[in-house]
Amino acid sequence: MTVVNPTGDNELLGDAVAMRKIGRLERALGPDNYRVVQGLFKTPAAVIGTFLITFFVLIAAFAPLLAPPLNPNDPYDIPRDGFKAEPKPPGTEWKVRQPPLPVWWKAVTGKDNWVHIMGTSEGQYDIWYGVVWGTRTAFRTGLTVVIATVLIGIIIGSISAYYGGWVDNVLMRIVDVLYVLPFLMATLILAAVLTPILGRTLLPAMVAFIVFGWLGYARVIRSDILSVKQRDFVLAAQVIGVQDSRILLRHIIPNAIFPTLVLASLGIGDVVLSFAALSFLGIGTALGYADWGQILSFARNWITSLNTYWYIIVYPGVTLVLYVMGFNLVGDALRDVLDPRLRGKV
Amino acid sequence: MTTYIIRRLLLVPVLLFGVSILIFGMLQFLGPVERASLYVHDDFKSENQLNAAIKKYCLDCPIYVQYKNWLLGTIDSVSGERVGGILYGNFGWSKTSSQPVVELIKHRFPNTVDLALWAIGPIIFIGIWLGVQAAVHHNGIIDQAARIFSIVGTSFPTFVFGLLVLMIFYANLQWFPPGRLTDTYNQVVRSDSFHNYTTLLTIDALLNGRFDVFLDALRHMFLPVLTLSYLSWATILRVTRGSMLETLRQEYVTTARAKGLSERDVINKHARPNAMLPVVTLAGFTVVGLMGGVIITETVFNYPGIGAAAATASVQLDVITVLGFAMFNGLILIVANLVVDVLYGFVDPRVRLS
Numbered sequence: 028m029t030v031v032n033p034t035g036d037n038e039l040l041g042d043a044v045a046m047r048k049i050g051r052l053e054r055a056l057g058p059d060n061y062r063v064v065q066g067l068f069k070t071p072a073a074v075i076g077t078f079l080i081t082f083f084v085l086i087a088a089f090a091p092l093l094a095p096p097l098n099p100n101d102p103y104d105i106p107r108d109g110f111k112a113e114p115k116p117p118g119t120e121w122k123v124r125q126p127p128l129p130v131w132w133k134a135v136t137g138k139d140n141w142v143h144i145m146g147t148s149e150g151q152y153d154i155w156y157g158v159v160w161g162t163r164t165a166f167r168t169g170l171t172v173v174i175a176t177v178l179i180g181i182i183i184g185s186i187s188a189y190y191g192g193w194v195d196n197v198l199m200r201i202v203d204v205l206y207v208l209p210f211l212m213a214t215l216i217l218a219a220v221l222t223p224i225l226g227r228t229l230l231p232a233m234v235a236f237i238v239f240g241w242l243g244y245a246r247v248i249r250s251d252i253l254s255v256k257q258r259d260f261v262l263a264a265q266v267i268g269v270q271d272s273r274i275l276l277r278h279i280i281p282n283a284i285f286p287t288l289v290l291a292s293l294g295i296g297d298v299v300l301s302f303a304a305l306s307f308l309g310i311g312t313a314l315g316y317a318d319w320g321q322i323l324s325f326a327r328n329w330i331t332s333l334n335t336y337w338y339i340i341v342y343p344g345v346t347l348v349l350y351v352m353g354f355n356l357v358g359d360a361l362r363d364v365l366d367p368r369l370r371g372k373v
Numbered sequence: 374m375t376t377y378i379i380r381r382l383l384l385v386p387v388l389l390f391g392v393s394i395l396i397f398g399m400l401q402f403l404g405p406v407e408r409a410s411l412y413v414h415d416d417f418k419s420e421n422q423l424n425a426a427i428k429k430y431c432l433d434c435p436i437y438v439q440y441k442n443w444l445l446g447t448i449d450s451v452s453g454e455r456v457g458g459i460l461y462g463n464f465g466w467s468k469t470s471s472q473p474v475v476e477l478i479k480h481r482f483p484n485t486v487d488l489a490l491w492a493i494g495p496i497i498f499i500g501i502w503l504g505v506q507a508a509v510h511h512n513g514i515i516d517q518a519a520r521i522f523s524i525v526g527t528s529f530p531t532f533v534f535g536l537l538v539l540m541i542f543y544a545n546l547q548w549f550p551p552g553r554l555t556d557t558y559n560q561v562v563r564s565d566s567f568h569n570y571t572t573l574l575t576i577d578a579l580l581n582g583r584f585d586v587f588l589d590a591l592r593h594m595f596l597p598v599l600t601l602s603y604l605s606w607a608t609i610l611r612v613t614r615g616s617m618l619e620t621l622r623q624e625y626v627t628t629a630r631a632k633g634l635s636e637r638d639v640i641n642k643h644a645r646p647n648a649m650l651p652v653v654t655l656a657g658f659t660v661v662g663l664m665g666g667v668i669i670t671e672t673v674f675n676y677p678g679i680g681a682a683a684a685t686a687s688v689q690l691d692v693i694t695v696l697g698f699a700m701f702n703g704l705i706l707i708v709a710n711l712v713v714d715v716l717y718g719f720v721d722p723r724v725r726l727s
Contacts, residue, residue, distance in 0.1 A: 072524070200384075200387055200391065201391070203384065203387070203388060203391070204387075204388055204391030204392055204394075204395060205395070207388055207391075207392050207703050207706050207707055207710075208392075208665075208699060208702060208703055208706065209662055209664055209665025209666075209702075209706075210665065211665045211666075211668055211669070212664070212665050212668060212683065212699065212702060213699075215668065215683065215684065215687050215695075216399065216683075216687065216695050216696065216698075216699050217399065218687070219686075219687035219688075219690055219692060219695055220399045220402050220403075220692050220695075220696075221402070222690060223690060224402060296528070300528075300530050303530060303532075304530060304531070304532060304669055307532045307669070308668070308669070308672060308684045308687070308688060309684075309687075309688035310687055310688060323532065323533065323536065326536055327673075330536075330539055330543070330544065330551065330675075331543075331544060332544060333536070333539060333540035333543075333544035333545075334540065334544040334545045337540060340533065340536045340537065340540065341537075344533040344536065344537065347530060347533060348525075348528055348529055348530070348533060351528040351529075351530070352524065352525065352528035355524060355527055355528050356524060359524070
C-alpha cells in the first residue's frame with residue numbers, strides 16, 4: 028500500500044497527516060466504523076469481553092459436537108439419566124438413555140463411556156448438556172428480543188420526534204405508563220397472563236420482554252433525532268425542498284441511529300439475564316428445556332445441602348455471569364468510543 | 374419551580390388511568406369464569422350458577438361497563454353491600470392462597486417494607502462512599518478494584534449471587550439462615566403477649582423489648598439485604614465516581630486547594646456536595662426500584678414478602694392475585710416516583726430556577 032504524502036504548503040499539517048498509515052481494514056470499513064472495531068481491542072477489559080463473546084458464539088455454533096442430542100429433531104430437550112431426585116456429582120458415568128458419544132471424547136480421555144461432565148441436577152438432567160445448548164437458547168432469545176425492541180423503538184421514537192405536538196405527547200405518555208411497574212415485575216405478570224394462551228414455551232416471556240423492552244430505545248432515538256434535526260445539513264435539505272419523509276429516512280435517521288444500534292446489540296446480555304431470572308422463578312420454558320435459568324432453579328429444592336451439590340449452581344451460574352459480562356465489557360468499551368463525553372468515566 | 378411541580382402533578386392522573394387500563398387490559402385475556410374471582414370466591418358447581426354469576430357481575434357486558442364495575446364495584450341488590458371495586462381496595466379473591474388479595478397484601482407488604490428499610494441505608498451510604506473513594510484515588514488500587522467490582526456486579530444476576538451466598542453462609546457456615554424467623558421466635562411473635570404496634574417486625578420486636586427476636590430477624594435479613602445491596606452498589610458507585618471525577622476537575626476545587634484547605638475539606642465540603650446531584654436521582658430510583666428487586670431476592674431466600682408472593686402467584690398462573698399486586702404496586706410507585714421527582718426539583722438548581 029502506498030503512503031500518500033500531501034503536497035500542500037503547510038508543512039506542519041503535512042507531517043501530521045503523513046505519519047499515519049491507513050490500513051486495509053480501515054479503508055474497507057470507513058473511519059467511523061473502524062474506530063468502533065478498534066474499540067473492541069483497545070483496553071484489556073474490551074479484549075476479555077470480545078474473547079468471551081467469541082467463545083460463546085463458538086459454543087453455540089458447535090453445540091451438536093460438544094453435546095450430541097439424544098433426538099436430533101428436538102435438541103433443546105435435556106437428556107435425563109433416569110428419574111431419581113438426588114443430583115449426581117461431575118464425572119459420574121451415564122447409565123440409561125445415553126446420547127451418542129461426541130467424536131472428540133475418546134481421543135481426549137481415552138474412555139468409551141459418556142459421563143456427566145458437570146454432574147446432573149434434580150431429576151437427572153445433564154448439566155453439561157443444558158449449559159451447552161442453553162447458549163443457543165440465550166442467543167436466540169437475546170437476538171430476537173433485541174431486534175424486535177429496537178425496531179419498535181425506532182419506529183415509535185422517530186414518529187414521536189418527527190410529528191411532535193400531540194402525537195409526541197400521547198406516545199411519550201404511553202411510555203411513561205409502561206415505565207411505572209418495574210421491568211421484572213411487569214414482564215413476570217404479562218408472561219404469567221400469556222402462558223395459558225401461548226403455552227409453556229419461550230414465547231410468553233419473549234413477548235413480555237418485547238412489550239416492555241422498547242421504551243428505553245424509543246426515548247433515546249427520539250432525543251437523538253430531535254438533536255440531529257437542528258443540524259445544518261437538515262436545514263440545507265429543507266431549503267432545497269426535499270420531502271419531509273425523505274429527510275427523516277435518508278438524512279436524520281442514518282445520522283442518529285448508529286450508536287443506538289451498536290449499544291442495543293449489547294443489550295443481549297441484559298435480556299438473557301432477565302430471561303434467566305424469569306425462568307428461575309418458574310415462568311417460561313417447559314421442564315427440561317435447555318436454558319440456564321431453569322437449571323439454576325433446580326437448586327431451589329436443595330438449599331440446605333448446597334455444600335454437597337455445589338455443581339448445580341456453580342457451573343450454570345458462572346456460565347451466565349461470563350456471558351453477561353462479555354456483553355457488558357464490550358458495551359463499556361464501545362460506549363467510550365461512541366460517546367467521548369463519557370470517556371474514562373465508566 | 375411551581376410550574377415544574379404542577380406539570381409533574383398533572384401527570385399523576387394520566388399515569389393512574391394508564392396503569393389501570395394496562396392492568397384491566399391484561400385481565401381481558403382471562404375468560405369470564407376466571408374473572409368472576411374479582412367479585413366472588415365460590416367454585417361454580419353447575420352451569421346455571423356460573424351463568425348467574427356472569428349475569429350478576431356483568432362479566433359479558435360492554436367493556437366500558439366492565440371497566441366501571443372493576444373500578445367501583447357493584448352494589449349487591451339483596452344485601453346492599455358493595456362487591457368488588459379496586460378503588461375500594463377490593464382486588465378480588467386469591468385462589469392460590471384462599472383469601473382476599475387485599476389480606477394477602479396486608480400480611481406480606483410489611484415484611485417487604487421491613488426488608489427495604491434495612492436495605493436503603495447500606496445501599497446509599499456504602500455505594501456513595503465507595504464511589505467517592507474510587508474517584509479520590511483515581512487510577513489507584515481502590516479505583517481499579519471498584520471498577521472491577523462494578524463490572525462484575527452488573528453482570529451478576531441477583532439469583533445467582535443469592536444462591537452463592539446461601540451456599541457459603543448457610544449450607545457451609547450455618548451463619549445466616551433463609552426465611553423470616555427461627556421457629557421458636559415465630560411462636561413468640563404469634564403469641565398474645567407480643568404486640569404488633571407497627572406491623573414491621575424488627576421495630577415491633579424492639580418496642581416489645583424482645584431484643585432476641587430483633588437479632589434473630591436481623592440474622593435472617595442479612596443475606597437478602599446484602600443481595601439487594603450489591604447490585605445497587607455497582608450502579609451507585611459508577612455514577613458517584615464519574616460525577617466526583619468531573620467535579621474534582623472544576624476550577625473552584627483548584628481554588629479551594631490553592632487557598633490551602635486540607636484535602637479532606639476540599640473533598641467533603643467543596644467537591645462531594647456538588648457531585649451528589651446525579652446520585653440523588655439515582656438513589657431515589659434505586660429505592661423505588663427495590664420493589665422490583667425484592668421479587669427475586671425474596672424468592673431465593675424464602676422470605677415471606679410481597680415479591681415472593683407475586684412470584685408464587687405468577688408461577689401458579691393465579692392472574693387475579695398477580696394483577697392485584699400489580700395495581701397495588703403501581704399506585705405505590707406512581708406516588709414514590711412523584712416524590713423523587715419533586716425532591717429532585719428542589720435539589721437541582723437547573724430545575725428549581727427554570
